[in-house]
Amino acid sequence: MDKVHYGLKSLKMGAVAGDGGMGTSLTDLGGTLEGSATLTMEDGEKGEITIEEADLPVHTWNTQGEMKVVFDIFDMSPANIARVFGGTASGTGAAETYNGPVVTPAIEQSLEIITKNNIKWSFPRVKVTAKLNINFTKKDVFKATVTCVVMQPTKADTAPFSYVTVAA
Template sequence: MSNKVNIGLAGIKIGEIASDGGMGTSLEQIGVTNQGSCKINFEDAEKKEFFVEEYDDPFHVEYTQGKINIQYQIANPDIDTIVKVFGGSKSGSGPSEVYKAPDQSVTIERSMEITPKKGLGFKFPRVSITAKFTPDIGKENLLMLDITASVLRPTKDGEPRFSMFKVA
């Protein structure tokens, strides 16, 4: 038996969801990930127990899948990255480049791929992305983007909410 491990992070990519509602195929990395910040949280399934008067034990149990959330920090955001995760717009170029935040909340849905350095990677066909700036700024802190992605049900029939792939 070989010793297989999942370790490291080679990159996180996002891109447009495929036109049929499946996994996007044109994904890009939009920055580097702050060390130790990437977390994939698989919540426990929710359990609903049904009881009847005649028994103390549950008569029937129903389960609902737990949510999946991804969190990470982009350590080197630029204006293009900010537009991709916050919405809004960019004007100008070079030193006169300016980011303009949206007036209202924007829903950003994308496909996401997380690739480790070794082991098994994840593909999420549809995630809802929210972003915020880290609060600390100064000589000893990088201004980063805190990214949270909530996994959603793909709109393509038969598409799983996530799949995994081997990294050579």
């Protein structure tokens, strides 16, 4: 495996597998705006138990910080926006319509990212939220910013993320 991972070749999302593991029917979201895709991890929390009879803790623990993938999409088709916002898409062609959700849904998906040098990152279960970022100008494209918070898969003994080299 390459020691250096870089770039974005593809980004796909789809339903979590029925057993709670990585989904297998993933599709792209119509393209990711250049420079917008990031994977970040927040600092975790630390805790300790101390006693009066000692200066040092008798027990400590750590929790992992939130891990999330954030990216911008520019495919504003009703069907695509419904994937990340919820709501409904109906009609076809010029009559295609998007209606936003009355209540914000809990959207959970599997996420796959392949880098330019063919490293596949897999996230079996992410919580998807989105927000519109629209400038009504002739020089800016309408976009939606999608945030995918990595969650523990419901399938036993499944890692929340992994990466592996794949064939070109």
